[in-house]
Amino acid sequence: MLPAFFDADRTTIDQALADAITSHTREHSRLGDAMRYSTLLGGKRIRPLLLLATSRAFAVPHAHALPAACAIELLHAYSLIHDDLPAMDDDDLRRGQATCHIAFDEATAILAGDALQTLAFELTTQASDRLPAQCALNITHALAKAGGAKGMVAGQAIDLESVGKALSLNELETMHSLKTGALICAATRMGALCSEDVSQHELDALDRYSHAIGLGFQVQDDILDVTSDTCTLGKQQGADQQLNKPTYPALLGLEGAQHKLRDLHQEALIALALIEKRDTSELKAIADYIVSRVF
Numbered sequence: 592m593l594p595a596f597f598d599a600d601r602t603t604i605d606q607a608l609a610d611a612i613t614s615h616t617r618e619h620s621r622l623g624d625a626m627r628y629s630t631l632l633g634g635k636r637i638r639p640l641l642l643l644a645t646s647r648a649f650a651v652p653h654a655h656a657l658p659a660a661c662a663i664e665l666l667h668a669y670s671l672i673h674d675d676l677p678a679m680d681d682d683d684l685r686r687g688q689a690t691c692h693i694a695f696d697e698a699t700a701i702l703a704g705d706a707l708q709t710l711a712f713e714l715t716t717q718a719s720d721r722l723p724a725q726c727a728l729n730i731t732h733a734l735a736k737a738g739g740a741k742g743m744v745a746g747q748a749i750d751l752e753s754v755g756k757a758l759s760l761n762e763l764e765t766m767h768s769l770k771t772g773a774l775i776c777a778a779t780r781m782g783a784l785c786s787e788d789v790s791q792h793e794l795d796a797l798d799r800y801s802h803a804i805g806l807g808f809q810v811q812d813d814i815l816d817v818t819s820d821t822c823t824l825g826k827q828q829g830a831d832q833q834l835n836k837p838t839y840p841a842l843l844g845l846e847g848a849q850h851k852l853r854d855l856h857q858e859a860l861i862a863l864a865l866i867e868k869r870d871t872s873e874l875k876a877i878a879d880y881i882v883s884r885v886f
Contacts, residue, residue, distance in 0.1 A: 594876035597640060603653075604639045605631060607661050615710050625695045625703035626710075630668040633686035637808070637881070638778040639664045644873035645782025645797065648866070649789055655721040656785045659730045662711040662718075663778050666738050669707035670774075672700050674747065708738075722785055729784040737777035746770025750836070758837040764806060766837075771812075772805025779874070793866055800862035804878050807855035811882060813838040814848050856882045 608630055616623030639660035646656035675682040675690040676697065682690050692700035715734055719727035736742060746769030753766065779797040783789045817840050839848040859878040863871045 601636050625699050629691045641778040642782040645779045646785045648869040649786035651785040658714045658718040659781050662714040665707045665711040669704040672704035730781040733780050737773040742773035767809040771809045775805035776801040796862050796865040800859045803855045803859035810839045810852045
């Protein structure tokens, strides 16, 4: 079951994403078409949803947090385009559609990813029109740190280096904490940093929560790669097995991976309980959704 606020938030996010891409690209350009194609054709919008839910917990007006929410989704979209390229995972299907390099061409896909990445930072720096300048600086720094060589990109590099290799559970968790978890952690942190009224204790609890759901998201992805089908997933089922990638079911068995997922869910809820003076019910709903989703 999708949390009740998902549909309204996703509609708002999708419109804002479309507006941002249109206003920052040349009219009727192939590059702009590729950016729109890869960003707007589906997607769960987990990262911007997390950011907006966190910002509401910290009493940030919706419109003030929206540029940051779009920025993190644009950075995520860029990462998916590049991840699907022949030099990376060489995937033909994403969100039930042909991947960007298949629908357009490889060079256009690379450029579309580049442009989405830079647009993300243009939006966070422009957030100073709605947020205190220090808040805009803080969210820009959080996004850059999460997306770079000590964050998401580091995780992608480890992923490529690990194909065909046996990883320990700790090594697998390190990889996914960076590749998937870094942007998820950034989402909650950026949502809180849109406010000037946030404590280090609250940021630490949010980091603990998002670390748990970030790993949980990946564990569920690995489980679904085994138990679901291509039509439901919107991408090739069994792709990880075909590439001989390390996964949680491969290391722990399917039942062990499911137990791991339940533990991570509980860890997320314990972390939220530490944030005593905020309404974190929407963050709880997202955690519940992440562990129960079927695609």
